[in-house]
Amino acid sequence: MFTVQGIIYVYQLTCCSEAMSDISLEDIRELVDTSRKNNQQKNITGCLVYRSGYFVQLIEGDKTDVKELFHNIDDDIRHENVEVLNESPCQERFFSEWTMGFTDLSQEQNVEKSKFNIEELNTLTSPNPSKFFTTKVFWYNVKQLLENTGFYIEKVQHNSLN
Numbered sequence: 173m174f175t176v177q178g179i180i181y182v183y184q185l186t187c188c189s190e191a192m193s194d195i196s197l198e199d200i201r202e203l204v205d206t207s208r209k210n211n212q213q214k215n216i217t218g219c220l221v222y223r224s225g226y227f228v229q230l231i232e233g234d235k236t237d238v239k240e241l242f243h244n245i246d247d248d249i250r251h252e253n254v255e256v257l258n259e260s261p262c263q264e265r266f267f268s269e270w271t272m273g274f275t276d277l278s279q280e281q282n283v284e285k286s287k288f289n290i291e292e293l294n295t296l297t298s299p300n301p302s303k304f305f306t307t308k309v310f311w312y313n314v315k316q317l318l319e320n321t322g323f324y325i326e327k328v329q330h331n332s333l334n
């Protein structure tokens with residue numbers, strides 16, 4: 173977190189990638205569990221979306237921690253073609269209550285419950301993700317979906333996050 177003229181900023185980064193072809197949902201759940209433990213220690217919050225072989229992830233927290241984590245994620249052999257879609261300082265966390273929310277949007281019933289425009293969703297989870305897709309809208313829809321269906325279990329235990 174850093175302060176400019178009394179305003180505390182948090183850093184947000186959205187990236188997407190192609191999962192390695194033999195990854196299972198169990199592997200992903202394990203990855204999410206470990207991420208939640210690590211993120212809690214670093215005051216990192218965010219959300220991971222999986223859809224038919226592709227990941228989209230938002231990480232938010234202290235700029236140095238976010239950059240360091242992204243560096244690790246980028247090097248991870250469980251996925252490839254990691255691309256940053258958006259990164260910027262922001263006044264407040266979007267997933268302030270989640271060390272790492274998770275939803276599997278390969279399951280069409282999850283997509284149906286959401287407000288996603290399917291074409292936009294397909295554009296984001298594809299070999300050539302659109303950088304023009306408004307990531308804010310995407311994460312807003314994911315958050316709505318999580319809140320309506322209670323998919324996330326893990327919330328952060330501390331309550332002093334900015």
Ligand SMILES: Cc1cc2nc3c(=O)[nH]c(=O)nc-3n(C[C@H](O)[C@H](O)[C@H](O)COP(=O)(O)O)c2cc1C
Pocket residue numbers: 189203206207208210211220227229231241244245246247248250251272
């Ligand atoms: C799609 C994807 C998302 C990941 N997200 C996180 C994350 O949010 N937090 C985290 O600590 N590790 C995450 N990882 C794992 C990291 O790449 C790396 O394995 C981990 O940070 C190393 O943790 P360790 O030092 O405890 O082994 C992710 C990996 C992948 C493939």
